Amino acid sequence: xxxxxxxxxxxLIGASLGLALKRKKICKKIIGIDTSKxxxxxxxSIKAIDEKREKIDKRIKKSSxxxxxxxxxxxxxxxxxxxxxxxxxxxxxxxxxxxNIFEKKTLKLNDKKFSLxxxxxxxxxxxxxxxxxxxxxxxxxxxxxxxxxxxxxxxxIVSEIWRRIGMKVATMKVNEHDKIMSITSHLPHLIxxxxxxxxxxxxxxxxNELINFAAGGFKDFTRIGSxxxxxxxxxxxKNKEFLKDTLSLFLKDIEKIKKLIEDExxxxxxxxxxxxxxxxxxxxxxxx
Amino acid sequence: xxxxxxxxxxxLIGASLGLALKRKKICKKIIGIDTSKxxxxxxxSIKAIDEKREKIDKRIKKSSxxxxxxxxxxxxxxxxxxxxxxxxxxxxxxxxxxxNIFEKKTLKLNDKKFSLxxxxxxxxxxxxxxxxxxxxxxxxxxxxxxxxxxxxxxxxIVSEIWRRIGMKVATMKVNEHDKIMSITSHLPHLIxxxxxxxxxxxxxxxxNELINFAAGGFKDFTRIGSxxxxxxxxxxxKNKEFLKDTLSLFLKDIEKIKKLIEDExxxxxxxxxxxxxxxxxxxxxxxx
Numbered sequence: 001x002x003x004x005x006x007x008x009x010x011x012l013i014g015a016s017l018g019l020a021l022k023r024k025k026i027c028k029k030i031i032g033i034d035t036s037k038x039x040x041x042x043x044x045s046i047k048a049i050d051e052k053r054e055k056i057d058k059r060i061k062k063s064s065x066x067x068x069x070x071x072x073x074x075x076x077x078x079x080x081x082x083x084x085x086x087x088x089x090x091x092x093x094x095x096x097x098x099x100n101i102f103e104k105k106t107l108k109l110n111d112k113k114f115s116l117x118x119x120x121x122x123x124x125x126x127x128x129x130x131x132x133x134x135x136x137x138x139x140x141x142x143x144x145x146x147x148x149x150x151x152x153x154x155x156x157i158v159s160e161i162w163r164r165i166g167m168k169v170a171t172m173k174v175n176e177h178d179k180i181m182s183i184t185s186h187l188p189h190l191i192x193x194x195x196x197x198x199x200x201x202x203x204x205x206x207x208n209e210l211i212n213f214a215a216g217g218f219k220d221f222t223r224i225g226s227x228x229x230x231x232x233x234x235x236x237x238k239n240k241e242f243l244k245d246t247l248s249l250f251l252k253d254i255e256k257i258k259k260l261i262e263d264e265x266x267x268x269x270x271x272x273x274x275x276x277x278x279x280x281x282x283x284x285x286x287x288x
Numbered sequence: 289x290x291x292x293x294x295x296x297x298x299x300l301i302g303a304s305l306g307l308a309l310k311r312k313k314i315c316k317k318i319i320g321i322d323t324s325k326x327x328x329x330x331x332x333s334i335k336a337i338d339e340k341r342e343k344i345d346k347r348i349k350k351s352s353x354x355x356x357x358x359x360x361x362x363x364x365x366x367x368x369x370x371x372x373x374x375x376x377x378x379x380x381x382x383x384x385x386x387x388n389i390f391e392k393k394t395l396k397l398n399d400k401k402f403s404l405x406x407x408x409x410x411x412x413x414x415x416x417x418x419x420x421x422x423x424x425x426x427x428x429x430x431x432x433x434x435x436x437x438x439x440x441x442x443x444x445i446v447s448e449i450w451r452r453i454g455m456k457v458a459t460m461k462v463n464e465h466d467k468i469m470s471i472t473s474h475l476p477h478l479i480x481x482x483x484x485x486x487x488x489x490x491x492x493x494x495x496n497e498l499i500n501f502a503a504g505g506f507k508d509f510t511r512i513g514s515x516x517x518x519x520x521x522x523x524x525x526k527n528k529e530f531l532k533d534t535l536s537l538f539l540k541d542i543e544k545i546k547k548l549i550e551d552e553x554x555x556x557x558x559x560x561x562x563x564x565x566x567x568x569x570x571x572x573x574x575x576x
Binding site: 184185196198204206209218221229230232244249266270272273276280281 | 488524525528535538561
């Protein structure tokens, strides 16, 4: 059992982590640090954290692990700030959806001023903030670690924590993670955000009723497209390179099917759709 | 209570309709017509239909209403075939996802050889066939009617049926329906089918594990993208014009955000995403 863990940014992910750490008795005391007093108060009221702090200072020395659960654009800066106080044996981890986010000057301090184990628990909802947190958010989901040095002990400790709160843990290279996420998460979100805008620019009389007439497809898209704009602007920009490449491939594929539809190539369209269904079924089978 | 209703194509929608008609005691006897013996047997075994037929013939005269629940590309042809046997007072309706599907020669027979009330119950899952039918598939969903003539009695009878099995019924013009569906259903499906293909053409080592690492976004997309390929090829081609226009607008919008990401225009991207969230919230509020 850890004596003290700090969670910087106890929002949906951070506060859910706090709740899970306590439920599984992984940690005695949890410190929450946030610039939003309101969010801190909420995280404290639901007992996701035991102490509220509004800034990083030397008190951080007491925490064996520090989880950074802020939007991805802030993570590197916060680690650099933490390094003024932390020591070699203190573990810093994060939950960012993009992993190629660390500056050289930060990486240089690794294994000297702290032990960094970047992570990404693939969990979340379209809601954000401690007010939407719940302790089994992570249950049966995957957590990907992208270690940047060979500090086995730190990697083991972080893995163990996510496992104990119900996650399956995989390890991969930073670029592999960011590429996979560009197609499985970032592009779908970009599309979802975009299509809602497209819909409401259409010249349709009953625009306000669009959602009523949206079975499946669009309803899922609007739900995804209601995710936190700040968080997603950050993700799109931080994973810019992979997202750009993946988006280009997608656009090429959709232009291809657009042409097939224009030319009414029935059997070619059918084969394309059938292939998708086969791919999908083959993955689902493999999982069982 | 109707004495006899025929359902042509008792698949997911048709067999669910049969189950609902019987549960609500709207009809005494339901005839199922299908070219697939297997599907007919299944529909019969779950009591969605009371009699199995493999072809359309003069026995159809006994049905006061005929619902055509086949893929959209077959509907017009079937109506024309029915007209050899039907009489002026017999109602023909359908459940197709595209409504601009009737040939002139078919429309000419309306109110002479049958009374046509085109409809679209917006309900369904990614599964198809009678084996996936369930009686409350339509509960609380919307059904859109796109009447092509002013036969008030027939429109009232068809409306009444959908209402009694739990649907909210709206009436709109054919083009309005097809335009709305192009954005709320057809484009999302086209995107979902495409992105699964894009993903599996990507050069990724752990391709088979893609689905594991897909929180939200991609998982929804693969589910949508596993819908029936024949049905969706039909829909894409039948709604070709509106789908093409809507897709072009979407592509313009996504090229715009792609450029913003490339140029790292943080605040412009943020405003775009925030607007989506606002639009979404405003619709959701209006519904309550």
